[in-house]
Amino acid sequence: MSTSAAAASSTSLSSASRRRSSPASRVPATIRRSLTPQILSSPSSSSRSPLVPVYATSSPAAAGGATSRKKLLIFDAEEYLAESLAKYTVRLSEKSTAERGAFTVALSGGSLIKALRFLSLHKTASSLFLSGIWIIIFGFRRKLAEPPYLEAVDWSKWHVFWADERVVLKDHADSNYKLAMDGLLSKVPIPASQIYAINDALSAEGAADDYETCLKQLVTNGVITMSQATGFPKFDLMLLGMGPDGHVASLFPGHPVVNENQKWVSYIKDSPKPPPERITFTFPVVNSSAQIALVVTGAGKAGAVHKALTNKQSSSDLLPVEMVSLQDGVLTWFTDKPAVSMLSRI
Ligand SMILES: O=C(O)[C@H](O)[C@@H](O)[C@H](O)[C@H](O)COP(=O)(O)O
Numbered sequence: 001m002s003t004s005a006a007a008a009s010s011t012s013l014s015s016a017s018r019r020r021s022s023p024a025s026r027v028p029a030t031i032r033r034s035l036t037p038q039i040l041s042s043p044s045s046s047s048r049s050p051l052v053p054v055y056a057t058s059s060p061a062a063a064g065g066a067t068s069r070k071k072l073l074i075f076d077a078e079e080y081l082a083e084s085l086a087k088y089t090v091r092l093s094e095k096s097t098a099e100r101g102a103f104t105v106a107l108s109g110g111s112l113i114k115a116l117r118f119l120s121l122h123k124t125a126s127s128l129f130l131s132g133i134w135i136i137i138f139g140f141r142r143k144l145a146e147p148p149y150l151e152a153v154d155w156s157k158w159h160v161f162w163a164d165e166r167v168v169l170k171d172h173a174d175s176n177y178k179l180a181m182d183g184l185l186s187k188v189p190i191p192a193s194q195i196y197a198i199n200d201a202l203s204a205e206g207a208a209d210d211y212e213t214c215l216k217q218l219v220t221n222g223v224i225t226m227s228q229a230t231g232f233p234k235f236d237l238m239l240l241g242m243g244p245d246g247h248v249a250s251l252f253p254g255h256p257v258v259n260e261n262q263k264w265v266s267y268i269k270d271s272p273k274p275p276p277e278r279i280t281f282t283f284p285v286v287n288s289s290a291q292i293a294l295v296v297t298g299a300g301k302a303g304a305v306h307k308a309l310t311n312k313q314s315s316s317d318l319l320p321v322e323m324v325s326l327q328d329g330v331l332t333w334f335t336d337k338p339a340v341s342m343l344s345r346i
Contacts, residue, residue, distance in 0.1 A: 068327060071330065075337075077336065078297055085334055089105070093154070100225070102236075103237070105158060105160055107176065112295045115295055158190045162196075162197070163240060164176070208280075227288035229288070233285055235290065237290070238281075238291070240324075242321050244303070247273070248286070250279070252320065253319055261284055266279070267280070283324075290330075294321070294333050297335065308321045309340075
């Protein structure tokens with residue numbers, strides 16, 4: 001079920017917490033405080049679709065006009081997370097296309113892209129034990145690049161960017177562009193001129209400057225809007241992953257680039273995660289997004305998830321993921337159970 005559907009069937013924390021074994025009772029108080037739950041949705045496991053997150057919570061918009069919100073979704077399995085992510089992306093695409101005739105989406109690299117690719121390649125298998133015989137049923141999950149989404153989405157309105165990119169040739173195995181092209185973008189009719197790869201003939205510094213120039217032109221053309229709140233470009237959607245060290249895009253813990261507050265796009269040459277040379281959107285741009293989907297799965301991320309969702313947000317020692325703080329938008333965590341496994345042990 002989608003986030004909005006989860007919201008529609010939501011119940012208040014006060015009523016949910018009175019129910020024995022309610023999702024609220026399994027979520028540590030520190031998270032309840034940090035996300036200020038407004039939405040809780042978890043029908044009994046026997047009645048709910050596997051697409052329904054096993055836990056969903058949302059912080060309300062702050063008073064005083066700001067509309068920054070956070071949501072946490074936890075799924076039983078990566079395939080359900082992936083399908084929910086596809087629906088969420090399609091909904092945002094429809095909204096932006098209807099409102100202003102364009103949908104600007106920035107991708108990151110890593111397993112996020114594998115999750116998107118998974119949508120186009122994955123087969124599901126389920127089994128029934130009948131009269132002593134196991135019957136295996138294969139089915140295809142709905143795929144972003146196939147019906148119903150293939151026809152439903154107005155791909156001609158999509159403009160695709162990279163929130164960060166490795167400075168390698170576009171056909172190199174490390175290229176985030178190649179990963180996304182092979183997995184999804186080559187299968188949908190987005191005009192080639194609306195897929196904005198980095199210039200792979202340039203140095204890291206040159207590629208960052210060139211990409212920033214490209215973004216500025218698109219702001220001038222009206223393809224990318226500017227955030228009224230920040231004066232930085234406002235992407236309709238950023239799809240980000242998170243590393244086990246809490247990095248997002250190519251904004252790594254302790255790296256000076258996390259403090260960049262003027263440039264839109266910067267570069268690093270000493271990434272702790274190979275390859276070393278990368279360009280990256282800076283935090284002012286990340287935090288100006290209308291929507292961010294932060295896709296975090298696997299037990300290897302549990303420590304950073306725990307810190308990010310329970311930290312008191314003191315100004316020192318913040319992980320980059322904790323610095324994701326939208327000025328006027330919605331941050332949605334798409335997680336699985338292993339990724340949040342440390343939360344219950346607080
Ligand atoms: O190019 C990259 O490496 C990414 O942009 C990076 O920020 C990635 O999204 C995270 O490291 C998560 O990657 P995993 O999901 O593969 O751990």
